[in-house]
Amino acid sequence: MQSIYRGAVSDRTERTPTQPTDRTADTIEWTAADAVSVIRVPRASDDKYRRGVLGIRTGSNTFPGAAVLGVDAAARTGVGMIRYLGPEVPTTLVLQRRPEIVTAQGRVQAWLLGSGMDAEQRTDAETSLVRSALGEGVPCVIDAGALDLVPESGARTIITPHAGELASLWGRAGVTVERSSISDDPVHWATATAERFGVTVLLKGARTIIAGPTTSATIVISVTAASSWAATAGSGDVLGGILGALLATNAPFLADESTDILSRVAATAAYVHQAASTRASGGGPITALDIAESVGVTIAELLGQDSR
Ligand SMILES: NC(=O)C1=CN([C@@H]2O[C@H](COP(=O)(O)OP(=O)(O)OC[C@H]3O[C@@H](n4cnc5c(N)ncnc54)[C@H](OP(=O)(O)O)[C@@H]3O)[C@@H](O)[C@H]2O)[C@@H](O)CC1
Numbered sequence: 001m002q003s004i005y006r007g008a009v010s011d012r013t014e015r016t017p018t019q020p021t022d023r024t025a026d027t028i029e030w031t032a033a034d035a036v037s038v039i040r041v042p043r044a045s046d047d048k049y050r051r052g053v054l055g056i057r058t059g060s061n062t063f064p065g066a067a068v069l070g071v072d073a074a075a076r077t078g079v080g081m082i083r084y085l086g087p088e089v090p091t092t093l094v095l096q097r098r099p100e101i102v103t104a105q106g107r108v109q110a111w112l113l114g115s116g117m118d119a120e121q122r123t124d125a126e127t128s129l130v131r132s133a134l135g136e137g138v139p140c141v142i143d144a145g146a147l148d149l150v151p152e153s154g155a156r157t158i159i160t161p162h163a164g165e166l167a168s169l170w171g172r173a174g175v176t177v178e179r180s181s182i183s184d185d186p187v188h189w190a191t192a193t194a195e196r197f198g199v200t201v202l203l204k205g206a207r208t209i210i211a212g213p214t215t216s217a218t219i220v221i222s223v224t225a226a227s228s229w230a231a232t233a234g235s236g237d238v239l240g241g242i243l244g245a246l247l248a249t250n251a252p253f254l255a256d257e258s259t260d261i262l263s264r265v266a267a268t269a270a271y272v273h274q275a276a277s278t279r280a281s282g283g284g285p286i287t288a289l290d291i292a293e294s295v296g297v298t299i300a301e302l303l304g305q306d307s308r
């Protein structure tokens with residue numbers, strides 16, 4: 001199996017940061033072989049629970065589509081079961097699209113939280129349900145409208161902001177930073193955020209950057225999109241679903257709270273997302289749902305390239 005260190009150092013930065021980090025980051029570009037090393041193929045001894053159950057609290061009556069997109073992408077990434085536990089409107093739409101989804105509460109191996117939520121419109125009841133998920137001690141993906149709760153999250157958390165959401169996260173912590181500053185130096189800001197908030201950061205963009213919080217794990221990972229057709233509404237909600245499914249299926253390997261593994265899982269989600277976008281696009285325009293629909297065949301092709 002290829003090492004994550006193969007593919008090597010593309011930019012080594014030593015800088016005086018504007019925020020408290022002095023970490024020197026070696027950035028590697030994630031490869032198909034790296035992604036394959038993280039995708040868990042079901043075995044004869046597996047059943048739906050052994051494969052992993054993903055809990056999803058996403059969507060709102062304002063943004064129900066985000067829930068459908070994330071659920072669809074997670075289902076196509078491959079997971080034993082999805083428990084979708086959201087508001088009424090998205091629940092109806094999710095079940096119309098995917099009757100496989102379970103809407104009853106129960107144990108999960110990972111949570112996907114926040115896509116399609118609006119922190120300012122969230123009810124107290126919804127906030128307390130998200131808090132309760134964060135408090136369960138299972139690995140979590142925090143996206144979009146749950147990012148305000150990052151300071152309350154545990155160690156095994158991956159956050160998936162775009163540059164604007166990351167600027168807001170720092171703003172709430174009392175540090176003003178422009179969205180454009182983050183886009184101009186995503187490696188720095190992903191690293192600084194991971195250290196400041198103690199979470200694994202997947203900073204979205206044409207070049208997605210993944211950084212973990214530990215000072216010992218100095219590797220920062222990049223995933224560079226082959227084209228920009230994926231810059232379309234709901235594309236990030238699809239990424240959240242892919243990541244949630246990969247997190248749930250890798251849950252047995254996350255028990256040691258290794259943040260390095262979280263970075264590998266996050267990078268694989270970004271890789272699968274960009275590969276599925278490329279496959280769906282074929283050089284032309286795509287919708288977010290097109291990306292989700294091509295995830296299964298994209299993973300099959302990745303596994304077919306594996307030389308193990
Ligand atoms: N199908 C679904 O259900 C979908 C649901 N989605 C869900 O929506 C939620 C919000 O996520 P988001 O990333 O869209 O908004 P957000 O982070 O608040 O950034 C807003 C920034 O954009 C800017 N801006 C706005 N309009 C602009 C314009 N025309 N041209 C230029 N700029 C413009 C605006 O700037 P302003 O207008 O204030 O100057 C502000 O800076 C989230 O929960 C997500 O999951 C999405 O995934 C989409 C599909």
Ligand SMILES: Nc1ncnc2c1ncn2[C@@H]1O[C@H](COP(=O)(O)OP(=O)(O)O)[C@@H](O)[C@H]1O
Binds near residue numbers: 207
């Ligand atoms: N210029 C670009 N080229 C390629 N991919 C992009 C580009 N801009 C954004 N993306 C990708 O598209 C997705 C957008 O996510 P996000 O900003 O959360 O949108 P949404 O909230 O509409 O789902 C991310 O996966 C991001 O990496």
